Amino acid sequence: MFKKQLSIKNIVAIxxxxAVFIILAKFVSLPSPVPNTSIQTSYAFLALMAVVFGPIAGALIGLIGHALNDAISYGSVWWSWVVVSLFVGFIIGLVAKRINIESGVFNKSKLITFNVVQIIAQAIGWFLIAPVLDILVYAEPANKVFVQGLFAGVSNMVTVGVIGSILLFAYSKTRTQSNSLHREL
Structure with missing residues (x-):
């Protein structure tokens, strides 16, 4: 199964x-009132890639993209948040088979499934994992990191819910539906 997940197509996608995650995180993010936190569009793209290419690709895109962006932008990697990007990409990727975006159908049921999963993944990641790791690994003050995690989580839920849903809908329209071709007699 792991070999199938890491096909040449998936490696290129990763x-x-x-690279696109880095570009979006660096150049297409909005400042926020919470220190060291911004509104990121990169998670909407991560969600799209996770749904299209699955959990391994989603996890690795989140891990590599976030780690390299931190290294390039700040000179060091904030691993507690990188772990959350990996987690979010992986969890959203787990729903890829159920959504089956390659079918060309992204209906209300699939939209709801996608958004329920992404909200749960981001809530666990940003409200729990990131703040707890910030406290344990970096000895950050609890009140600071829980506010940062809350803001990052909510803003990511909204951007993925809006932009990610639009990207998935648009992508689904590029796929041929299995029942759309008919043989002419």
């Missing part, structure tokens, strides 16, 4: 996905 590389390109990580």
């Amino acid at each position: 590389g390109i996905g990580a």
Whole structure:
């Protein structure tokens, strides 16, 4: 199964996905009132890639993209948040088979499934994992990191819910539906 997950197509997707994640995180994010936190569009793209290419690709795009963005932007990697990007990409990728975006159908049921999963993944990641790791690994003050995690989580839920849903809908329209071709007699 792992060999199937890491096909040449998936490896290329991971590389390109990580590069686009970096570009979006660096240049297409909005400042926020919470220190060291911004509104990121990169998670909407991560969600798209996770749904299209699955959990391994989603996890690696989140890991590589976030780690390289931190290294390039700040000179060091904030691993507690990188772990959350990996987690979010992986969990959203787990729903890829159920959504089956390659079918060309992204209906209300699939939209709801996608958004329930992404909200749960981001809530666990940003409200729990990131703040707890910030406290344990970096000895950050609890009140600071829980506010940062809350803001990052809510803003990511909204951007993925809006932009990610639009990207998935648009992507589904590029796929041929299995029942759309008919043989002419």
